[in-house]
Amino acid sequence: xxxxxxxxxxxxxxxxxxxxxxxxxxxxxxxxxxxxxxxxxxxxxxxxxxxxxxxxxxxxxxxxxxxxxxxxxxxxxxxxxxxxxxxxxxxxxxxxxxxxxxxxxxxxxxxxxxxxxxxxxxxxxxxxxxxxxxxxxxxxxxxxxxxxxxxxxxxxxxxxxxxxxxxxxxxxxxxxxxxxxxxxxxxxxxxxxxxxxxxxxxxxxxxxxxxxxxxxxxxxxxxxxxxxxxxxxxxxxxxxxxxxxxxxxxxxxxxxxxxxxxxxxxxxxxxxxxxxxxxxxxxxxxxxxxxxxxxxxx
Amino acid sequence: xxxxxxxxxxxxxxxxxxxxxxxxxxxxxxxxxxxxxxxxxxxxxxxxxxxxxxxxxxxxxxxxxxxxxxxxxxxxxxxxxxxxxxxxxxxxxxxxxxxxxxxxxxxxxxxxxxxxxxxxxxxxxxxxxxxxxxxxxxxxxxxxxxxxxxxxxxxxxxxxx
Numbered sequence: 001x002x003x004x005x006x007x008x009x010x011x012x013x014x015x016x017x018x019x020x021x022x023x024x025x026x027x028x029x030x031x032x033x034x035x036x037x038x039x040x041x042x043x044x045x046x047x048x049x050x051x052x053x054x055x056x057x058x059x060x061x062x063x064x065x066x067x068x069x070x071x072x073x074x075x076x077x078x079x080x081x082x083x084x085x086x087x088x089x090x091x092x093x094x095x096x097x098x099x100x101x102x103x104x105x106x107x108x109x110x111x112x113x114x115x116x117x118x119x120x121x122x123x124x125x126x127x128x129x130x131x132x133x134x135x136x137x138x139x140x141x142x143x144x145x146x147x148x149x150x151x152x153x154x155x156x157x158x159x160x161x162x163x164x165x166x167x168x169x170x171x172x173x174x175x176x177x178x179x180x181x182x183x184x185x186x187x188x189x190x191x192x193x194x195x196x197x198x199x200x201x202x203x204x205x206x207x208x209x210x211x212x213x214x215x216x217x218x219x220x221x222x223x224x225x226x227x228x229x230x231x232x233x234x235x236x237x238x239x240x241x242x243x244x245x246x247x248x249x250x251x252x253x254x255x256x257x258x259x260x261x262x263x264x265x266x267x268x269x270x271x272x273x274x275x276x277x278x279x280x281x282x283x284x285x286x287x288x289x290x291x292x293x294x295x296x297x298x
Numbered sequence: 299x300x301x302x303x304x305x306x307x308x309x310x311x312x313x314x315x316x317x318x319x320x321x322x323x324x325x326x327x328x329x330x331x332x333x334x335x336x337x338x339x340x341x342x343x344x345x346x347x348x349x350x351x352x353x354x355x356x357x358x359x360x361x362x363x364x365x366x367x368x369x370x371x372x373x374x375x376x377x378x379x380x381x382x383x384x385x386x387x388x389x390x391x392x393x394x395x396x397x398x399x400x401x402x403x404x405x406x407x408x409x410x411x412x413x414x415x416x417x418x419x420x421x422x423x424x425x426x427x428x429x430x431x432x433x434x435x436x437x438x439x440x441x442x443x444x445x446x447x448x449x450x451x452x453x454x455x456x457x458x459x
Contacts, residue, residue, distance in 0.1 A: 003357040003379045010361075010372030015422055020371050027365040034314065034366070038321045110323045115330060116419065116426040119368040148368070155368050162424045183427070246326075 021148070025126075028150035035121060035153065039109045046249075101215050103137070103252040106130075109153075118161035118181060120144075122251065125152040130253060133213055137252040141219045141242030142166070142207055146253075158245050159220065160185050168220050169208040173198055176208055177237075179220055185245040188221050190237040195228045197235065205239060215254060308456045309351065312339050312449065313359060321366060330430035333438040336363055336374075337381050337411060341404060342449045344385040345393060347458065356382035373418045377411045384410065397443040405439035 014020050106124040113119045124130050126149040134146040136156050144158040159166050160181040168179045168190070175197055179188045193199060203223040209216025221239035228235045316335040324332060336359060343351040360375030367374070384407050385392070392403050412435055419425045 003353050004376055007357065007360070007372035007376035007379060010375065011370050011418065014371040024365055024371060027362055031317075031362060031366040034317050035321060038318050038323075042323070111321045112323050112329065112332075114367040114369050115332075116424070116431070117368060121368075183424075 021132075024148060025150040028148075028153060032150065032153050035109055035111045038111055042110045102255040104128075104255060106154075106251055106253050108249055108251060113155075116183070118144075118158040118164075118183065118185065118245070119147075120156050120158065122146075122154045122156060122253075123152075124253070125150050125154050127151045129255075130154045135214045135218075135254045137218060137254060138243045138248040138250070139252075140244060141221070142214065143243045143245060143248070143251055145213065156251075158185070159241060159243075160188060160245055166214065166220065167208045167210040168205040170199055170223075171204045171206050171219075175199060176210070177205070179205065179239065186240060187224070188239045188241055190223070190239055191234065193235050193237055195230075195232065195235045199223060199226065199235075199237065201226060204242075305456050305458060308452060308458065309343055309347075312343070312452070315339075317362070317366065320363070330428070330433050331437050332434060333441050334408060334411070334434050337378060337408060338404070338438055338442065338445050339449070340378060340382060341385050341407065342446060344382050345389045346450070346453060348386055348389055351382075352386065353379055353382050370418060370422060373415060376418070377414045380414060381407055381411050397446060400446065401439045401442040404442045405435050408435045408438055 010020065014024075104124075106122040109121045109123055111121050113121065122130070122136075130146055130149050132146055132149055136143045136145055142159060144156045144161070144164065146154050147157045148155040157164050158181070159179065160183065162181050162183045164181045166179045167176065169176045175193070177190045177193050180191055182189055190199075190205065201223050204219055205221050205223065206217050206219045207214040219242050221241045223237060224240045225238040226235055227237070313336070316339040319335040320332070340351070340356055340359060344356070356378040357375050360373075360378035361371065363369075363374040363378070364371050388403070392400055395403065412432060416425065416431065
């Protein structure tokens with residue numbers, strides 16, 4: 001009875017107030033050697049396959065990578081020029097300058113968590129400067145955010161988790177929406193898009209930076225299915241995440257802090273775990289912002 | 299194996315192995331079939347040595363399981379405490395059952411466990427929307443005879459009683 005009561009109290013505290021972070025971090029320290037041991041065999045296999053790969057394979061790979069590097073360098077030159085130009089223009093418009101985002105590489109441990117949540121464990125923790133709310137990318141797009149840190153490990157929630165919502169915009173026309181996870185790594189749902197809105201299959205959506213937790217303009221997903229149901233105010237839209245949510249091994253942790261300018265316009269971080277009733281209010285907010293930004297852009 | 303000093307280690311070690319089996323990555327199709335390793339090992343020890351392994355152990359194990367799974371803190375703690383409680387009530391009866399009947403009783407206990415966990419998922423807003431959620435009960439029940447025999451042999455070797 002005592003233990004049952006205690007568990008109930010713990011659950012309420014954890015769910016409602018997020019007060020048990022230190023306890024969790026402590027217990028996590030006990031678990032982390034186990035995670036390390038479980039992860040070890042796969043790591044050894046990966047390392048040894050690297051060590052045993054043939055010379056010719058390595059040579060071709062090296063060639064491929066250096067040519068790719070050359071191509072990227074060339075594009076980077078252009079990018080630098082564009083960045084400078086952009087910064088100059090922003091200054092002219094007296095908008096605040098964008099801070100370049102720095103990234104750090106972390107590895108995903110091959111450890112299985114709760115199968116009904118989309119969580120991953122990373123091999124870096126608060127000791128290396130990982131903080132709760134830190135955005136997570138892979139080479140192709142946004143993956144998720146850190147929800148829990150212990151000194152040596154951190155747990156991240158993927159954007160496909162059913163309790164994760166991410167404010168995004170359609171790249172083509174700046175239409176704002178919220179990408180909500182559905183519990184599978186292959187689909188997200190885009191909510192609160194009116195039936196008459198201009199959105200097509202194949203559109204890329206990227207982070208809008210509203211909510212101030214994710215930096216703006218990182219690609220998130222490609223629209224894969226649109227259902228316009230007559231009589232319903234909103235269309236049902238599915239999108240496919242661009243990041244390899246279930247295949248990446250290495251991920252990038254973004255080091256940027258939220259930009260103050262955008263925090264003012266969106267005081268409530270929508271990327272937090274949202275309940276469904278909190279969301280409509282949120283879209284009202286984002287539409288408002290959209291109007292503001294459009295007028296500012298002109 | 300034959301010496302006595304495996305005594306203090308064997309119970310914690312079996313729990314550590316159960317934890318590792320729980321954390322071990324499985325291919326996507328198998329993920330829903332993973333037996334409730336920790337619950338099985340816990341039931342065995344509560345049944346065999348009810349004076350040593352009890353509700354407190356169950357609760358602490360549950361907390362650790364919650365942290366390692368990234369679940370709500372207390373979710374599995376509650377579940378495992380209830381599992382230990384039911385086992386403590388009925389261990390004298392379950393002990394003398396033949397193995398297949400034991401398997402069925404274990405499945406019944408795990409049904410209670412799964413319902414509790416399901417309920418907590420539901421209360422916090424995200425019930426797992428698939429029938430596969432209940433599969434671990436069946437795989438655990440089928441595995442029980444092997445786990446029982448294995449742990450019994452280990453216990454006898456170490457002369458734990």
